[in-house]
Amino acid sequence: EHFKADPPEWSRFTGKKLTPEQLKIAISRMISVRFWSRHFRTFTRRWREHLYITVGDVRRQRSVICSPQWVQHWMASRKRGREIMAETNIEDEETGETLPLLAAVDASVSNNERRRAEMLTRVNGLEELAALDRMSQDSDYVALFFTWTAPQQYHAWLETGRRNRKWNGASPRETQHYFTRTFKNFSTALTRRDIHIFGMHITESHHDGTPHWHGILFVRREQESTLRDVFEMYANAENCSAHRPGKPPEQSPQSQIMIKPVDRRTGSPTAYITKHICRNLEGCAPGGRDKETGRPWTELARHSAAWASLWGIKQFQFTGGPPVSVWRELRKLSDQKQADSVNPVFGELHRAAGAGDWAEYTRLQGGLPTARKNLTMRTWYQAASEPDECGQYTAIIKGVYLPGTNKAPVVTRTRKWKVKAPRQNAKAGSLRINRKPSLTPWTRINNCTMRRKQPVDHPPDFHLKIPIQLELDFGETKKVSVSEK
Template identity: 30%
Template sequence: MIEGYDLLDENDHSGLADTLSQQFRFTTVPTSYTKLKQYGFDLVHYNETELLPRIRNPRFWKGQIRKRSKELLAELERCIGLVSSRRAKYCGDLTHKRFKESELKTAEFLERHFIQSLDGERISLKEISEHNISNKKILFYEWITRVKGFDELAERHGHSSMMVTLTCPAYMHATHSRSGQLNKNYRGQSVRECQKYLNTVWRRIRAKLKRDDITIYGMRVVEPHHDGTPHWHLMLHCNSQHTSEIKRIIRHYGLQDSPNEKGAKERRVDFIDIDRSRGSSAAYLAKYLAKNMTGIEGKGEGCRRVSRHAADCARAWASAHNIRQFQQFGGASVTVYRELRRLRDNTFDSDIEPARQAADASDWATYCEAVGGVGVSNRTQTIKPYYEQSESFERSTGEIIQPGQPENQNRYGEAKSKVVKGLEVAGKVRKTRTQLWTIVASPPQSDVSPPARAGCIGTGGLGLV
């Protein structure tokens, strides 16, 4: 509760947003940070110039309140034992219900809104979302492509592969897995704090590997235990001669906290060496990707049946706690890969064409080699994303505000952030997004439906797969 308002009651959000924006209208920056901390809003990542116009804006507060209320509800359910193997796995029933309601509202919004180009072409947002990574099936296929590509890279270069599982200490778990009873040793850590712990462990591992000049690449999946406590699965590829040292480093940092607690050495850090005669690394990781995206209705190699409901609960958990479930480490930029796929025709440019053809064929391994090889990073690869401030469209006057003009601002009076506009290679820029689109809230006032775009593929700045 904040001054008579209930964070868990969505009907109170608008009123609370107005109240907070008025309350912070004349506060100083130090007082604002103190009050924000008191109210449980973590906004320290904004500097003084960025903070003040935001906390005086009701629209900003409504988004913060919605985000905080989701997390608060999920934490309450977890702390009182409503999230467990015996009650509701991954997230509580109310969290899951609100997540599904949010999905329905999003679907309704997409159905009622369109993007329109300056020449009058309209495309449904729903149609767009069905053909890009907003569609969880398409996102799953892209991740499988990347996982398989890394596996092929490792095989080409004779590298070793291993599955690593990192788990939080026992005192961070709210309930016991078998009985579902509250854990008497639980110290009240939130999911966010558990995720921060795992991130810290991983940063220390990466820093040590960098100091020792050991290169790794692969994928990470974050998923919840039965009680919502996060744990990580990493598919890691490396030079075979570094395997033992990497395991030692991971085990060292993974067991720095409470190394002598019961079961720590057996459960907190686990390794599975990939034997390619029995299956690829993609087969190992596919289960975890599917479990957290689409569910697994049948049985496959290394997989057990996981219902779509369980996958929905995992996604609801990630949404409530603002968890980034899937992340790549090492390897080439996926942004460049997606932009290359927007170039449908031969570029006749030897610096771009090999990578474009590999991306167009969904060949992640060849794409990585075309832009720099196994050890390539976003900073060292030969093709980089090109960022530029977008044009703005003033609806009231019809004026187009060009990039760099002082009037090209967001609602907080700041210059609009730069966005991906194309690719940069060898000092040359190749634009992949050339049209200006604006969102309209309703379809044309006629019986004619907006023109569909076959496959939703083009160069008009939609960011489609």
């Protein structure tokens, strides 16, 4: 409770679905040193950043989005990590082929350029699905762009630089939990009304680190008004000054949600969301400066990435579409003939994924909306061969399979790699790669006075002279008059 985190397997325990084996693993994890070290490290970093927000170091007039101390630490950590990966190789256990680990990481979606391209492909595919449905159905889709801010009690500082006296002390992570919880209730309310949506939302940060959402939703035109009413009701539930039901949102400046249809004369839905995608990815930010803070977009993108890393916030989230994990596994297969030989549907899915056609891939997966249990193809997981230090066998993605058929799962990850430590890559008698050379000491004697250890047979002297601390007088000492003397 003090760390604001649930114990391992807490949801299964409260739901009375915890098995004895899972209980054993949970107890082993709670007494693990690595488990508590990770929690202590995360807690101290977030607590320190929360203090910076409280005292005003994170705001428009100082450092926007996050503190400069954390940005420097995050950049140094990333640089150190890339240096280690540059010195580390991965080796195929069967063929012995060796590849640089850094090259393998940059070839994945961990590369921001590839990540941006994949998200834009998915958004463009959703837009194509809405356009295709318009030609084939009587009721077409409309694209709605929304901006959702948290109630005023979640903001620590105002844009003017003054402290918000209504702030409830919530951290950015707690504010993000408010958004996700409210959006979940909103989605459930739409499902009860038989309203299905699909789209994407992006989490950005205000100048003081408080998150807010930008997103785009596709909904049928005859259901647009209902979606607006439900969304505004849930978004303004905690806002005491929210607009009243039946009152137009344009006449209520206190509303926390702003919804407007996408004007196709000025741009497509993909163009609307591209701006927010690029300015939250480091290395993909556009040129120029932000009008709100006056800072360069490149600096804001770097601060946004550091902010999301610190608070554990997922910046980009899609809603209502098929999973992207199957899409990525299909793109790992390069042999189209092998895919066609498995199954005609498998071949069509592989062809759509290889061509980057998200709309066709979604249609082959069952269209929109499709429940996970009704997907045409799903990801195939397999337990690891060896357990971790707590005795748990982690599930690893091995391929894909077609549920409801007698076809065996298709393995997409055929090669097994092992990581070689950096010291194994260095040549004998040489230092690590890309490291500064170190000088050999002349003698074994070390005259450093820092952290000098006492011998075992000579305990420390408790009568050592302790430096006297200075007593600071701030003028609060009571003055003694002559008569009192």
